[in-house]
Every structure is written in structure tokens, then in C-alpha cells.
Amino acid sequence: MFGAWAVIDLALGKYGYKADVEITPTTVKKDVTGKGSASKDEVEAGVRRILSLPADFTFRTDDESDAVAIGLSYLVREKIIKPEEGE
Secondary structure (H helix, E strand, C coil): CHHHHHHHHHHHHHCCCCCCCCCCHHHHHHHHHCCCCCCHHHHHHHHHHHHCCCCCCCCCCHHHHHHHHHHHHHHHHCCCCCCCCCC
16 A cells, blocks of 8 residues: 555645645555455455446556555545445
């Protein structure tokens, strides 16, 4: 997930913003899958489920799906969306 944070920081910095929220990998996993010990595949599946992505959609890298998971976790933390149920 560190690589995804780097991408998010870079993108925000480009537009003059700074990420001042720190979300642990365990929190991201729990918010997206309902399980804090989820694997990368489970995180990607959680992202797909939350966003209702089509079956033929593929992320180019794990960093892409991690970045989306972090964004979704942020939305959960801000109470914009609800976390996945689980563990």
C-alpha cells in the first residue's frame, strides 16, 4: 500500500493539496473487505464489489487497486460511504 500512498501524494501535490490523513493498511483492508487481514486479491475483489466494476475490468497493477482501496477507505472514514461488513 506504500506505493499507492506515494501515487496519491504525488497526484494531490500536483494540484496543490497535501494528504494529511493517514490510514493504516489494516484499516484500508477492513473498510474495503470487512477483514483487516485481507489479501491483495481480497482487497481488489472488495474494490470491484463496492464500485460494481464489470467482470472484464482489470487493474494494471496492484498499486492501482490499492490506491482505489485507499480512496474508498478515506470515504468510509469521512462517512461518505459505509464500510464493508465482516470480521
